[in-house]
Structure formats: C-alpha cells, structure tokens
Amino acid sequence: MSKQETNFQFLEGFDKRVAQLAKQAEKYVHTDPDSCMFKLRLMVETMAKKLTNLQMRSDISQDLGSMLGALERGGIVPRRQADSMHAIRRDGNAAVHGSPTPIPTAMRRLHEAYKISGWFCKVIKRGSKVNLNDFAPPEPPAPLDQATKSLHGKIDELEESIERRRLATRESLLMFGPQENVKEVTRRIIEELKALDNVAAAAGEPIIDADFVALVMAMDLEQIEEDPRHGGDSRQARREAEQQLDFIKQHLAEREKVFLAERTFLIEQRNES
Amino acid sequence: MQESEQIQLATLWFLSARAMAVAGEEMAAVQEAATGLYAQAILGFEESVCRKAKDVEHIDNKTLIDCLSGVRQLPRELAEKILTGVMMISYADRKMKPLEVRWASMLASAIEVSPDDFQRCCVNARVIASMLRPHGAPA
Numbered sequence: 271m272s273k274q275e276t277n278f279q280f281l282e283g284f285d286k287r288v289a290q291l292a293k294q295a296e297k298y299v300h301t302d303p304d305s306c307m308f309k310l311r312l313m314v315e316t317m318a319k320k321l322t323n324l325q326m327r328s329d330i331s332q333d334l335g336s337m338l339g340a341l342e343r344g345g346i347v348p349r350r351q352a353d354s355m356h357a358i359r360r361d362g363n364a365a366v367h368g369s370p371t372p373i374p375t376a377m378r379r380l381h382e383a384y385k386i387s388g389w390f391c392k393v394i395k396r397g398s399k400v401n402l403n404d405f406a407p408p409e410p411p412a413p414l415d416q417a418t419k420s421l422h423g424k425i426d427e428l429e430e431s432i433e434r435r436r437l438a439t440r441e442s443l444l445m446f447g448p449q450e451n452v453k454e455v456t457r458r459i460i461e462e463l464k465a466l467d468n469v470a471a472a473a474g475e476p477i478i479d480a481d482f483v484a485l486v487m488a489m490d491l492e493q494i495e496e497d498p499r500h501g502g503d504s505r506q507a508r509r510e511a512e513q514q515l516d517f518i519k520q521h522l523a524e525r526e527k528v529f530l531a532e533r534t535f536l537i538e539q540r541n542e543s
Numbered sequence: 544m545q546e547s548e549q550i551q552l553a554t555l556w557f558l559s560a561r562a563m564a565v566a567g568e569e570m571a572a573v574q575e576a577a578t579g580l581y582a583q584a585i586l587g588f589e590e591s592v593c594r595k596a597k598d599v600e601h602i603d604n605k606t607l608i609d610c611l612s613g614v615r616q617l618p619r620e621l622a623e624k625i626l627t628g629v630m631m632i633s634y635a636d637r638k639m640k641p642l643e644v645r646w647a648s649m650l651a652s653a654i655e656v657s658p659d660d661f662q663r664c665c666v667n668a669r670v671i672a673s674m675l676r677p678h679g680a681p682a
C-alpha cells in the first residue's frame with residue numbers, strides 16, 4: 271500500500287467521523303503507535319455510541335466497557351467483534367495511561383479495526399454490500415532493519431500467545447461454549463423449565479416445595495437489599511421482597527388453577543365416554 | 544478424580560447454573576461471570592475442564608432431567624455446593640422469578656436436602672452473592 275492510500279476509504283460513505291479516526295490511526299501506526307491506539311479507541315467508542323443510540327434503550331452507561339457489554343449481551347455485537355473492540359479498548363486505555371504501544375500491537379489492532387469496520391457498515395446501513403479487500407498493512411516510512419524486523423516478529427508472537435491465553439480464560443468462564451447457539455439453547459432450557467413447572471404443579475415436589483423456596487428466597491433477598499452497601503433501607507427492602515413473594519405466590523396459584531381445570535376437564539371427558 | 548469425571552461434573556454445574564440464569568429471564572453479566580468463577584474457585588475445576596464441559600459433545604445432548612438425575616447421584620457435600628452456587632446465581636441479580644423458584648425447588652428435591660440444609664445453602668449463597676456486587680453495582 272502506498273503512503274497516500276488507505277484501507278478505510280469505504281467507511282466514508284457510512285460514517286465520516288469513524289472514517290476520519292480510522293485513517294488517522296492508520297497514518298500514525300508506524301510513527302506514533304500510542305496515538306494510533308488513542309484514535310482506534312476513539313473510533314470504537316464512536317461506533318459503540320452510534321450502535322447504542324440506534325439499537326438500545328437510552329439509559330445505557332456511556333462508559334465504553336459498559337456500552338460494549340450491553341451491546342454484546344443485547345446480541346447487537348457478536349462475540350468476535352466484541353472481543354476485538356474490547357482489545358482495542360484495553361490497549362487504548364493502556365496507551366492513555368502511559369504504557370507504550372509496540373508497533374506490531376498497534377498494527378494488529380488496526381487490522382482488527384478494519385474487520386470491525388466492514389461489519390459496522392453492514393449493521394448501520396442494513397442491506398448494504400461491503401466487500402472488504404485484504405487488509406494492506408501501511409508501510410513504514412523507512413525500510414526496517416533486520417534486528418527491528420526480528421523484534422517485531424517476537425512481539426507479534428507474544429501478542430498471539432497472550433490472545434490465545436485470554437481467549438482460553440474467557441471461554442472457560444463464560445456460561446456457554448463458543449460452538450453453542452445461545453439463542454437455541456436458551457429457548458430449549460425455557461421450554462424444559464416450563465414443562466418441569468407444569469409437572470411440579472401437578473405432582474408437587476416431594477421434599478422442598480416451591481412455596482417454601484419462595485419464602486426462603488424472599489427473606490434472603492430482603493437481607494441482601496437491607497445491607498448498607500446496597501442501600502440499607504429496611505422498609506424498602508421488605509416491601510420489594512414482599513412484592514416479589516406475592517408475584518411468585520400468584521404464579522403458583524395460577525399454575526395450580528390451570529392444573530385443577532385440566533384435571534376437571536379430563537374427568538369430565540372420561541365420564542362422557 | 545479422573546479428567547472425564549471432572550468434565551462430567553463441570554457439565555452438570557454449567558447445566559444447573561445456566562438453567563437458573565435463563566429462569567431469571569434477563570441474563571445479567573454478573574450471573575455469567577459468577578458461573579465461571581464459582582466453577583474454578585469453589586468447585587475447583589481447571590480452566591481446560593470448564594471449556595471441555597461446554598463442548599457440544601458433552602453438553603448438547605443433556606436435558607434438565609439428566610441434570611437433576613446427575614446431581615442426585617453426587618456425594619452430598621458436592622451436590623450441596625452445586626445447589627449453593629445455583630442459588631448464588633439466582634441472588635446475583637437480586638430478583639426472584641417463578642421459574643427460578645421452581646428450578647431451585649426441583650434441584651433441592653433431587654438432592655434430597657432437608658429444609659434446614661436448604662436454608663443453610665441459601666445463606667451461603669447470599670453471602671457470596673453480596674460479595675459479587677458489594678456496592679450495588681449494576682447487574
């Protein structure tokens with residue numbers, strides 16, 4: 271890629287501010303990798319704000335970490351893109367706080383920003399076709415000597431191993447595995463829970479019944495809310511716990527009513543036949 | 544314990560925990576984070592075991608009935624630890640939903656804990672849940 275060219279020209283037609291930040295980051299990647307990271311972080315923040323405004327309720331915190339978390343949980347940002355955005359946020363924060371950014375790290379994040387940009391364009395303008403070419407790494411102002419090249423190679427390897435490690439830790443902590451279809455698994459669990467709810471309403475639980483559980487849970491929730499660190503208003507805590515308990519009791523009573531109606535219907539049918 | 548047994552146990556944990564989180568309707572970030580942390584810090588699973596437990600080949604063919612039956616066969620102490628963890632996940636968002644109550648009662652009945660033991664597990668769960676969001680941070 272020559273010095274005048276850019277990987278991010280396609281962004282101009284979608285979001286001029288994001289395009290400008292991406293181009294600036296690209297310009298600084300060799301000469302000032304810290305500034306490159308500032309720009310990339312700002313770029314991701316601009317994207318996150320736009321996505322939040324377009325697709326989420328307005329009370330989301332404007333802190334970038336919280337915005338990304340909310341966008342990911344809301345299913346607006348897929349896991350892969352969220353990982354890249356978080357990586358840019360982390361390295362951008364580190365640069366802001368005085369931790370120097372190696373050129374290979376900045377280049378890696380720039381490449382990730384390029385991939386996110388293609389996805390971002392498709393999200394903000396639905397139906398738009400964005401065919402990304404291969405990312406062309408910006409060339410250094412002067413050819414690198416052998417020692418620098420070797421150092422960059424080592425930094426790149428280190429980055430790769432850190433990322434693998436981070437991914438492994440993240441995957442181990444998450445509730446769902448990377449190959450799982452979270453939506454489908456969630457739907458299945460809800461169906462099963464509802465079926466178990468029906469069965470339990472009909473047959474009852476032999477030892478610990480739902481009424482008892484609801485009572486214990488309400489008392490515990492009241493105590494949690496009563497804790498001075500959570501607010502500490504005893505009356506408010508009690509009111510909230512009672513409201514939750516009433517709601518559960520109502521649900522259990524309704525389940526019981528449905529069961530009794532079904533049983534009556536079956537008896538009537540048997541009598542008719 | 545052999546790795547395959549560890550994986551089986553971790554699969555049981557993730558199934559029980561995600562059922563509680565899903566029953567809570569809005570899966571809060573704190574619940575998701577607590578699930579993995581509890582697995583490693585309290586149940587003592589290694590990272591690799593936690594990852595393998597969620598492999599499709601281990602978890603995809605298991606239903607909640609399998610989960611209840613698996614938990615029922617565990618040694619009492621371990622089963623109570625799982626129940627405590629599940630209650631912690633329920634308390635993490637400080638809300639109680641009908642399916643959460645039902646899942647807790649089914650799990651407790653499967654383990655055959657007494658009402659007193661159930662309350663003890665809940666107290667422990669409450670203490671851990673309070674530590675997860677000590678200053679009323681958002682869920």
